[in-house]
Amino acid sequence: MGPRMNRRARGASLLLLGLLLLALQLVLRGRSSITAQVAGQLTAFALFLPAAWLCWRGLGLGRLGLALVLVLAVGFRAAAFEPGTSAPLSTDLHRYAWDARVAAHGINPYRYTPGSSVLVPLRDSTVWGGVNERTFHTIYPPGAEGAFQLARGVFGHGLRATTWLFLLAEGAAVALLIGVLHRRGDPLERVALYAWHPLAVSEIAANGHVDALAVLALAALLATWQRRRFALAGAALAGAILAKLAPILLLPALLHRRRGRFALTCVALTAVAYLPFLSVGVPKVFGSALALARRRNFGSLEPLLASVTGRPVAIALLLAALTLLVAFVALREHETVDELARTLLLLLGATLLVATLLEPWYALWLLPALVIVPAPGWLYLTGVLPLLYLNGLHDRLPGWVPAVLYLPLAGWAIWRVAAQRRLPRASLPSLPEPPRIVAIVPALNEADALPGVLEELSRQGLDEVIVVDGGSTDATAAVAKRAGARVVLEGGRGYGRACAAGAAACDADVLIFLDGDGSDDPACIPKVLAPVLTSSAALSLGARLDLEPGAMLPHQRAGNRLVAALVRLVFGLRLRDIPPLRAIRRDALDRLALREMTYGWPTEMIVKCARAGLEVAEVPVRSRKRRGGESKIAGRAWPSARAGALMLAVVIRHA
Structure with a gap:
C-alpha cells in the first residue's frame, strides 16, 4: 500500500x-x-x-x-x-x-x-x-x-x-x-x-x-x-x-x-x-x-x-x-x-x-x-x-x-569539476586464495632483450607468463617459447591491442603488464602487486622514480609528467608517472571495457579506473635502460610526439 x-x-x-x-x-x-x-x-x-x-x-x-x-x-x-x-x-x-x-x-x-x-x-x-x-x-x-x-x-x-x-x-x-x-x-x-x-x-x-x-x-x-x-x-x-x-x-x-x-x-x-x-x-x-x-x-x-x-x-x-x-x-x-x-x-x-x-x-x-x-x-x-x-x-x-x-x-x-575528483569508491569482491597471477609481455622485435626479461620473470613466482608477439620480423616468438613462455600471436599492430590480446588469452585473477625490452625490472613486481593483493587498490602502477642513467630521455620524462599532471588535475589522482609496469585485478579490467588499441591504452586504464571509482595506487620502482634491440619510440621525434599526443588525447576524451 x-x-x-x-x-x-x-x-x-x-x-x-x-x-x-x-x-x-x-x-x-x-x-x-x-x-x-x-x-x-x-x-x-x-x-x-x-x-x-x-x-x-x-x-x-x-x-x-x-x-x-x-x-x-x-x-x-x-x-x-x-x-x-x-x-x-x-x-x-x-x-x-x-x-x-x-x-x-x-x-x-x-x-x-x-x-x-x-x-x-x-x-x-x-x-x-x-x-x-x-x-x-x-x-x-x-x-x-x-x-x-x-x-x-x-x-x-x-x-x-x-x-x-x-x-x-x-x-x-x-x-x-x-x-x-x-x-x-x-x-x-x-x-x-x-x-x-x-x-x-x-x-x-x-x-x-x-x-x-x-x-x-x-x-x-x-x-x-x-x-x-x-x-x-x-x-x-x-x-x-x-x-x-x-x-x-x-x-x-x-x-x-x-x-x-x-x-x-x-x-x-x-x-x-x-x-x-x-x-x-x-x-x-x-x-x-x-x-x-x-x-x-x-x-x-x-x-x-x-x-x-x-x-x-x-x-x-x-x-x-x-x-x-x-x-x-x-x-x-x-x-x-x-x-x-x-x-x-x-x-x-x-x-x-x-x-x-x-x-x-x-x-x-x-x-x-x-x-x-x-x-x-x-x-x-x-x-x-x-x-x-x-x-x-x-x-x-x-x-x-x-x-x-x-x-x-x-x-x-x-x-562539477571538483566533484569529478571525489567520485565514490567502487567495491570489488575478495580475490581467490591464492589468486592466479599472470604476466603479459607485449613484444615487437625484442629477440635480443626478451631472454633476460623472461629469465628474471621466472624467479617471481608467477603462475604464467604470456608474450604477445605483435608481428615481429625477428625471432621474438621462438625465443619466448624456448624460455617457457606462452606465445600469443597478434596480427594487428598496437600496444593496447597486444595487451588486450594477452589478457583475453588467460583466466588470471590478477594481471601484470610490463614491457619486453627489459626497461621494467621484474624484481619490482612484488612491490607493484602488493596493493592489489591486499585489496587496497584495483590498479597498482610502478612509477619510474628511480632511474638508471639513460633509462628515460628528457622528452619522455617531460611528456609523462605532463600527462600525469593532467590526470591529477582532472581526476584528482596523485600520480607522478604513466608507466607500463602495472598490476590490475581481472574483474576491474573487464569492467573498464578499454577501447584504445595504441599507446594510449595504459592511460585509458588509469582514467577509466578513476571514472569508475576504482582505487589506483602508485609505488616507486626502478627503471632501467633497455636490455637490447631498438626502441620503437624513445629517441625518435615523430613516434615520441605521436605517443604523447595519444596519451593526452585519452585524458581529454574522458575528462
Missing part, C-alpha cells in the same frame, strides 16, 4: 504544479508588459523545478504519468498561444511573414532589405509595419526560410502561420525525445524537462520563435545517434544548421574516421540548401548576420569582458577559447547518446556565453539535451535568461542581471 500511495502522492503533486503553471500561463496570455512577463516567467520556472525533479525521478504511474505530462504540456501552449495576434515580447514574427511574402512573389529573400524601394508594393501595415532591422538582409538560414514559405502555404498569410508550424515541430521533437528515453529505459515523464519548461512555452507558443526548428533537429540528432544511424544524424545536424547557424560547431566536434557518412551527409545537405540562394552573392546571404553581430553586444560574457579589454580583444579571446573548446570536445568519446548530449550542452552553452548577442530564446537549443542528462547549471541558466528582457525597459541591462545569470552557473561548473 505504501509504494502505491507514494506514487499517487507524486502524481497528485505533479498535477497540482501543472495546474498552477496552466493558471499562470492564462494570466500571462497576451500581456505585453515586460515586467509582468519577466516576473511571470521566473515564477513559472520556480514552479517548474519541483515538477522537473518529480519527473526526473519518475512517477511510477506508467503511461498515465506520461499522459499527464503531455496533456498539460498541450494545455500550457493552448493558454500561451493567441492566434491572430502579434507576439508579446518579439517582432520576429513580422520578419518571418515578410520573408515568406517576398519568396512567394518569386524573389530571393536574401536579395533585398525590407526597406528597399523595390519591395514597396509588398508593404502593408500588419506585416511590414512590424518588421525589425529593415536595413539588413535576412539573417535566417535556408531551412528557416523554407519553413516560413511552408507555413504560408499551409496555414495562410497571417502573422501566426509560422507559430502553428513551430508547434507541430515541438510535438515531433517531444515524440523523438520520448523514443530516446524509452530506448534508454528512463522514466518517460522526463520529457517534461522540455515539454513543461516555461522557456519553451513562452518563446515558441507565445512569441513564436523559429528556434523550434533547431529543437526538432537536435532531438532528431540525439535519436539517430542513439540508433547509430550516422547518415541520418548528419541530416539532422544539417537541419539544425539550416535553422540556426550555431549548431555548425557540432560538426568538427563530432568528426570521426568511423563516421564519414555523418560528416558527408551534413556538409552535402547544407551546401545543397544554400546553393539556390547564392546567386545574389555571399555577402548578402551571410553579411547581415555578421554585421548585426558586430553592431550589437548584449547579454553574454562578451560585453563584460569588452568593458575590461576592449571589444576587439574580447572577441578575439572568446573566439580563441571557443576554438580550443571545439578541439577539446572533438577528442572526447561520443559513443553513447549521453556523451553526445553532454557535448551539445557544452558547445551550444558555450556559444551562448561568448556570442556578441544573447537572446533568451537561444537557450531553447539546450533543452533536448537536458531531457537526457542532468545539468543543473545549464538548467538554471535556461530558467533565468528571461531577465534579459529587462533591457527593454531602459535600453540597458540592470547591472545586477549578469551576476544573477552567470555566478550560479560558474559556481556549478566549479563544483
Whole structure:
C-alpha cells in the first residue's frame, strides 16, 4: 500500500504544479508588459523545478504519468498561444511573414532589405509595419526560410502561420525525445524537462520563435545517434544548421574516421540548401548576420569582458577559447547518446556565453539535451535568461542581471569539476586464495632483450607468463617459447591491442603488464602487486622514480609528467608517472571495457579506473635502460610526439 500511495502522492503533486503553471500561463496570455512577463516567467520556472525533479525521478504511474505530462504540456501552449495576434515580447514574427511574402512573389529573400524601394508594393501595415532591422538582409538560414514559405502555404498569410508550424515541430521533437528515453529505459515523464519548461512555452507558443526548428533537429540528432544511424544524424545536424547557424560547431566536434557518412551527409545537405540562394552573392546571404553581430553586444560574457579589454580583444579571446573548446570536445568519446548530449550542452552553452548577442530564446537549443542528462547549471541558466528582457525597459541591462545569470552557473561548473575528483569508491569482491597471477609481455622485435626479461620473470613466482608477439620480423616468438613462455600471436599492430590480446588469452585473477625490452625490472613486481593483493587498490602502477642513467630521455620524462599532471588535475589522482609496469585485478579490467588499441591504452586504464571509482595506487620502482634491440619510440621525434599526443588525447576524451 505504501509504494502505491507514494506514487499517487507524486502524481497528485505533479498535477497540482501543472495546474498552477496552466493558471499562470492564462494570466500571462497576451500581456505585453515586460515586467509582468519577466516576473511571470521566473515564477513559472520556480514552479517548474519541483515538477522537473518529480519527473526526473519518475512517477511510477506508467503511461498515465506520461499522459499527464503531455496533456498539460498541450494545455500550457493552448493558454500561451493567441492566434491572430502579434507576439508579446518579439517582432520576429513580422520578419518571418515578410520573408515568406517576398519568396512567394518569386524573389530571393536574401536579395533585398525590407526597406528597399523595390519591395514597396509588398508593404502593408500588419506585416511590414512590424518588421525589425529593415536595413539588413535576412539573417535566417535556408531551412528557416523554407519553413516560413511552408507555413504560408499551409496555414495562410497571417502573422501566426509560422507559430502553428513551430508547434507541430515541438510535438515531433517531444515524440523523438520520448523514443530516446524509452530506448534508454528512463522514466518517460522526463520529457517534461522540455515539454513543461516555461522557456519553451513562452518563446515558441507565445512569441513564436523559429528556434523550434533547431529543437526538432537536435532531438532528431540525439535519436539517430542513439540508433547509430550516422547518415541520418548528419541530416539532422544539417537541419539544425539550416535553422540556426550555431549548431555548425557540432560538426568538427563530432568528426570521426568511423563516421564519414555523418560528416558527408551534413556538409552535402547544407551546401545543397544554400546553393539556390547564392546567386545574389555571399555577402548578402551571410553579411547581415555578421554585421548585426558586430553592431550589437548584449547579454553574454562578451560585453563584460569588452568593458575590461576592449571589444576587439574580447572577441578575439572568446573566439580563441571557443576554438580550443571545439578541439577539446572533438577528442572526447561520443559513443553513447549521453556523451553526445553532454557535448551539445557544452558547445551550444558555450556559444551562448561568448556570442556578441544573447537572446533568451537561444537557450531553447539546450533543452533536448537536458531531457537526457542532468545539468543543473545549464538548467538554471535556461530558467533565468528571461531577465534579459529587462533591457527593454531602459535600453540597458540592470547591472545586477549578469551576476544573477552567470555566478550560479560558474559556481556549478566549479563544483562539477571538483566533484569529478571525489567520485565514490567502487567495491570489488575478495580475490581467490591464492589468486592466479599472470604476466603479459607485449613484444615487437625484442629477440635480443626478451631472454633476460623472461629469465628474471621466472624467479617471481608467477603462475604464467604470456608474450604477445605483435608481428615481429625477428625471432621474438621462438625465443619466448624456448624460455617457457606462452606465445600469443597478434596480427594487428598496437600496444593496447597486444595487451588486450594477452589478457583475453588467460583466466588470471590478477594481471601484470610490463614491457619486453627489459626497461621494467621484474624484481619490482612484488612491490607493484602488493596493493592489489591486499585489496587496497584495483590498479597498482610502478612509477619510474628511480632511474638508471639513460633509462628515460628528457622528452619522455617531460611528456609523462605532463600527462600525469593532467590526470591529477582532472581526476584528482596523485600520480607522478604513466608507466607500463602495472598490476590490475581481472574483474576491474573487464569492467573498464578499454577501447584504445595504441599507446594510449595504459592511460585509458588509469582514467577509466578513476571514472569508475576504482582505487589506483602508485609505488616507486626502478627503471632501467633497455636490455637490447631498438626502441620503437624513445629517441625518435615523430613516434615520441605521436605517443604523447595519444596519451593526452585519452585524458581529454574522458575528462
